[in-house]
Amino acid sequence: MAEADTSAFDALGGEPAVRALVDRFYDLMDLEPAFAGLRALHPTTLDGSRDKLFWFLCGWLGGPDLYLQRFGHPRLRARHLPYAIGIAERDQWMACMRQAMSERGVDGALAERLGAAFFNTADWMRNRGS
Numbered sequence: 390m391a392e393a394d395t396s397a398f399d400a401l402g403g404e405p406a407v408r409a410l411v412d413r414f415y416d417l418m419d420l421e422p423a424f425a426g427l428r429a430l431h432p433t434t435l436d437g438s439r440d441k442l443f444w445f446l447c448g449w450l451g452g453p454d455l456y457l458q459r460f461g462h463p464r465l466r467a468r469h470l471p472y473a474i475g476i477a478e479r480d481q482w483m484a485c486m487r488q489a490m491s492e493r494g495v496d497g498a499l500a501e502r503l504g505a506a507f508f509n510t511a512d513w514m515r516n517r518g519s
C-alpha cells in the first residue's frame with residue numbers, strides 16, 4: 390500500500406495506540422510542573438477529557454468517527470471558548486503532546502507530520518492574543 394493511502398490512525402497502530410497516546414498526554418499534564426497552567430484549565434478528574442480526546446482523535450486521524458457518533462459535530466473552537474487560550478496555553482498543549490508522542494515511540498516522520506497538524510488545530514483554538 391502506498392504511504393499516502395495509510396491513514397495516520399493506521400500508521401499509529403489503531404485504537405489501542407491512540408488510547409495509549411491520549412492517556413500518556415493526560416498523565417504528563419497531571420505530572421509535569423511545566424504543564425501546570427494547562428492542567429489548571431481542566432476539570433479535577435481527567436477521565437471525561439481522556440475519553441473525549443480519544444474519541445475525537447480516532448476520527449481526526451482518519452479512523453472511526455467515535456466522537457461524531459456520540460456527540461455530533463465537535464464544534465471544537467466553540468467548545469474551547471470558555472477557556473482562555475493564548476500562546477502559552479497553545480505551546481503547553483503542543484509540548485505535552487510532543488512529549489507524549491515521543492514517549493509512546495511514535496515514528497519520527499509521523500510525529501513531525503502530526504505535530505504540524507496538531508499545531509494548526511491548537512493555534513486555531515486561541516481566543517486571546519498573548
Ligand code: HEM
Binds near residue numbers: 460507511
Ligand atoms: C490549544 C490549547 C488547548 C487547550 C488549552 C485545551 C483545553 C481544553 C479544555 C480545558 C477542555 C475541557 C476538558 C473537559 O471538559 O474535560 C478541552 C476539551 C477538548 N479538547 Fe482541548 N485544548 C487545547 C487544544 C486542543 C486540540 C489541539 C485538540 C484536538 C486536536 C483538542 C481537543 C479537545 C476535545 C475533543 C475536547 C472535548 C470537547 C467536548 O466534547 O467537550 N484540544 N480542551
